[in-house]
Amino acid sequence: MFSASNRSVVDRRSWLKALTLGGAASVFSSCAEKKPAAQSTPNNKVRGVIFMVSDGMSPGVLTMAQAFSQQIRNSGTTWWKLLNERSAARGLMDTQSANSMVTDSAAASSAWGSGHRVNNGMINVTPDGKELEPIAAVLGKKGVRCGLVTTAKITHATPAGFATSVRNRDDEESIALQYLNRVEILLGGGVEYFDPASRKDRKDLFSEYRTAGYEVIRNREQLQSVKGKKLLGTFHAGHFPYNIDREQNPDLMRDVPTLEEMSRAAVSRFLEGNQNFLLQIEGARIDHAAHMNDIGALLREQLAFDDALAAVWGMTAGHDDILIVVTSDHGNANPGLNGLGSTYSDSNKAFQHISGIKSSHDKIFHDWESHPGSDLGKLIQQQLAITLQTDELDALQNILTNGKVNEWNDLLAKPEGLLGQFVGNHTGIGWTGTSHTSDPTLVSAVGPQSERFSGMVINSDVFGHIVELLG
Numbered sequence: 001m002f003s004a005s006n007r008s009v010v011d012r013r014s015w016l017k018a019l020t021l022g023g024a025a026s027v028f029s030s031c032a033e034k035k036p037a038a039q040s041t042p043n044n045k046v047r048g049v050i051f052m053v054s055d056g057m058s059p060g061v062l063t064m065a066q067a068f069s070q071q072i073r074n075s076g077t078t079w080w081k082l083l084n085e086r087s088a089a090r091g092l093m094d095t096q097s098a099n100s101m102v103t104d105s106a107a108a109s110s111a112w113g114s115g116h117r118v119n120n121g122m123i124n125v126t127p128d129g130k131e132l133e134p135i136a137a138v139l140g141k142k143g144v145r146c147g148l149v150t151t152a153k154i155t156h157a158t159p160a161g162f163a164t165s166v167r168n169r170d171d172e173e174s175i176a177l178q179y180l181n182r183v184e185i186l187l188g189g190g191v192e193y194f195d196p197a198s199r200k201d202r203k204d205l206f207s208e209y210r211t212a213g214y215e216v217i218r219n220r221e222q223l224q225s226v227k228g229k230k231l232l233g234t235f236h237a238g239h240f241p242y243n244i245d246r247e248q249n250p251d252l253m254r255d256v257p258t259l260e261e262m263s264r265a266a267v268s269r270f271l272e273g274n275q276n277f278l279l280q281i282e283g284a285r286i287d288h289a290a291h292m293n294d295i296g297a298l299l300r301e302q303l304a305f306d307d308a309l310a311a312v313w314g315m316t317a318g319h320d321d322i323l324i325v326v327t328s329d330h331g332n333a334n335p336g337l338n339g340l341g342s343t344y345s346d347s348n349k350a351f352q353h354i355s356g357i358k359s360s361h362d363k364i365f366h367d368w369e370s371h372p373g374s375d376l377g378k379l380i381q382q383q384l385a386i387t388l389q390t391d392e393l394d395a396l397q398n399i400l401t402n403g404k405v406n407e408w409n410d411l412l413a414k415p416e417g418l419l420g421q422f423v424g425n426h427t428g429i430g431w432t433g434t435s436h437t438s439d440p441t442l443v444s445a446v447g448p449q450s451e452r453f454s455g456m457v458i459n460s461d462v463f464g465h466i467v468e469l470l471g
């Protein structure tokens with residue numbers, strides 16, 4: 001299924017050999033040190049870039065997702081296979097923003113989307129207030145098509161960083177308007193920013209998009225039969241539900257597509273014809289599960305992202321002009337499996353506990369709050385397969401009802417931080433906090449010119465690479 005992607009390394013090698021006439025070995029060592037400038041030979045021409053973002057994925061998640069995938073489906077992940085792919089590039093992404101070593105998604109996506117580091121909270125607007133032209137607009141003038149796919153609201157920061165400029169990332173009504181005629185395929189959540197009933201300005205964006213030639217769809221079934229070239233698909237009011245909860249709910253299964261399904265719909269449209277394209281695909285809720293210190297939800301989101309990667313890699317296998325880049329915008333709470341027991345021999349068993357988790361922590365808190373008098377301990381027992389000790393349950397109920405807590409780590413002194421630690425007592429998973437971290441993220445790339453994404457990649461250099469490749 002994936003063998004065709006070996007093709008590009010063969011092409012690249014013959015190109016490098018042609019450049020140096022027999023100096024192949026020295027070329028390869030210098031290539032590893034210095035990324036090649038754009039070359040326009042037929043063999044390394046890029047028609048499409050598919051930029052895949054596992055939002056908020058700390059590096060340790062890759063290893064845990066591999067183990068979890070083997071545990072629950074007897075096979076490893078596609079990203080792991082990609083690391084073993086000879087032709088693939090491997091690197092780290094330096095993710096800091098203009099005002100912090102720790103970026104948010106708005107500044108991170110702006111770095112990719114405009115080539116400038118901006119302050120957290122802003123999208124493609126410099127610290128001194130200058131609006132920057134986003135990559136979808138820059139490339140759009142050159143006839144490049146653009147698409148955005150996410151499990152968050154489609155107006156959320158990571159997709160918005162490729163196609164909009166706003167002073168405040170929360171200005172999602174403006175983001176929904178700026179996409180019109182700039183982005184051809186929009187698939188995700190966020191009905192509320194297109195629907196006149198929920199927009200403050202009462203504009204009916206669904207009808208404006210329809211008038212502009214978009215096919216507007218609202219559920220999973222429509223996605224499966226959709227014919228249009230330009231698509232606006234919003235499948236949920238806000239962000240998509242976590243997969244772990246979606247899979248327990250027939251209504252959500254009926255209405256909300258998977259990231260893989262949306263990715264297939266987008267990629268198949270861009271592969272048709274011969275126009276250049278840029279497609280961003282975001283697994284958004286990995287980040288949200290990390291904020292919640294929720295390992296069950298997080299690993300299932302990461303596997304859903306991985307399914308999308310498998311689909312994209314498989315669909316593009318026969319095309320030697322498509323570059324796939326897989327990365328994350330920043331780390332989040334840095335989850336990791338700790339050594340448990342003498343000689344750490346209890347760690348594997350603890351990790352296996354994760355497969356028995358049936359719902360997100362978010363849903364547990366929500367269910368408990370929306371059913372006054374319900375038994376929190378019992379809910380946790382049913383959904384997370386753990387029995388809290390009396391003092392653990394007291395601490396959790398105290399912080400939920402009156403905000404009081406005995407917790408020495410300020411970063412964890414909140415309900416999600418406490419529940420994450422209690423679950424960690426059974427799974428071996430620890431967290432550094434409940435917010436983003438400064439760690440570099442992983443980046444893998446396969447396809448023509450993938451070498452540009454090896455070594456240490458500065459997030460704001462991504463813009464220049466993509467514009468050179470597609471523009």
Ligand SMILES: [Zn+2]
Pocket residue numbers: 056105287288291332436
């Ligand atoms: Zn976040």
